[in-house]
Amino acid sequence: MLIKAYAKINLSLDVIGKREDGYHLLKMIMQTIDLYDLLNITPIEKGIEIKCNKSYIPCDKRNLVYKAVELFASSYGIKSGVSIDIIKNIPVAAGLAGGSSDAAAVLKVMRDIYIPELEYKNLIKLGTSIGADVPYCMIGGTALCQGIGEKVTSISSFKNHVLVLVKPFFGVSTAEVYKSLDINKIKIHPDTDMLINAINSGSLSKVSKNMKNVLENVTLKKHPLLRKIKNELIDFGALGALMSGSGPSIFAFFDDMLKAQICYDKMKTKYKEVFITRTV
Structure with missing residues (x-):
């Protein structure tokens, strides 16, 4: 299954407070752009196999895609494995949520393959534990994001600019x-x-x-x-x-x-x- 994982930009980013655990409270408007990674996802008998066209991208547990697969499998008792080839186009460490978008895309595919009846709120909860941008990346488009990023509210589309x-x-x-x-x-x-x-x-x-x-x-x-x-x-x-x-x-x-x-x-x-x- 070949899927696109889109980058995001911030039309605004505000920090309005800080939680006791050290996480900052945010209020920001996020927007998807037509720049994306390609992920070819294939179910296999067991294990997690990740390959990437960029040699500097880790393909082990440091990769958010690996973490997403591992978390989904352990949370829902999935014994089968998955092979993922990543064609990386989104710059890394760039403020564009490339890794988060890849993780979000994988979580959605894992749900579609193994538990299509799984409610989206449960998937969002998994995403939040991986990274603050992951919940937004699951929804995409134009959205107001609050909390540490997990509260996502879609607003009027700002596409084609x-x-x-x-x-x-x-x-x-x-x-x-x-x-x-x-x-x-x-x-x-x-x-x-x-x-x-x-x-x-x-x-x-x-x-x-x-x-x-x-x-x-x-x-x-x-x-x-x-x-x-x-x-x-x-x-x-x-x-x-x-x-x-x-x-x-x-x-x-x-x-x-x-x-x-x-x-x-x-x-x-x-x-x-x-x-x-x-x-x-």
């Missing part, structure tokens, strides 16, 4: 970014309600102008190149640019495909991982 995405040469540790974040020093929070209204109205301009990610306070300060990339994208005609997740990927919306293509061509001469794609 063109964006250019740049992933610089380095990765970022999500855990380190959150560890460095001082909630009390966040001066400007996203206006999530205003952004949802802009999405409901279908206004790309309003959405682009109201995007906000409080984690930029940490990642952009540590990596000044990211601010430079944001400015470059705006100079090439983007309506707005933002860091996705904890970074370091930067994306920008365009209201004209020709402008986006020119921007893509220019950025591609400077950075290795540049994508021109759409929201889906």
Whole structure:
């Protein structure tokens, strides 16, 4: 079974508190984009076999796909095994939920194969224990995500908007970014309600102008190149640019495909991982 696991971007990301266990409480708007990994999933007699086209991707218990299969099998007494070939297109350690999306896709396929009657809420619960982005990745589209990411509410679709995405040469540790974040020093929070209204109205301009990610306070300060990339994208005609997740990927919306293509061509001469794609 060949399936697509889509990347995500954050149209907003706000940190509104912290739980006693150390997890941050979030309020963010997530959006699926047309950039995806391909997973070829085949049931086998026993065991978990994972292969990947990228040599730097671990194919053992460190991989979220492995964890997803292992968790599903142990939770529901599945004795059969699975073989998974991953064709990795989503940049890693990029703030795009590549690993989480792969895990979410595998959980859905495991349910379809072995327990199709399993309620979605139970699958979401499994996903939450793997990673905060996994529940959203199971649902996809345009959604408001709250709690630690497990409370997902679909909102009006914001599909078919063109964006250019740049992933610089380095990765970022999500855990380190959150560890460095001082909630009390966040001066400007996203206006999530205003952004949802802009999405409901279908206004790309309003959405682009109201995007906000409080984690930029940490990642952009540590990596000044990211601010430079944001400015470059705006100079090439983007309506707005933002860091996705904890970074370091930067994306920008365009209201004209020709402008986006020119921007893509220019950025591609400077950075290795540049994508021109759409929201889906």
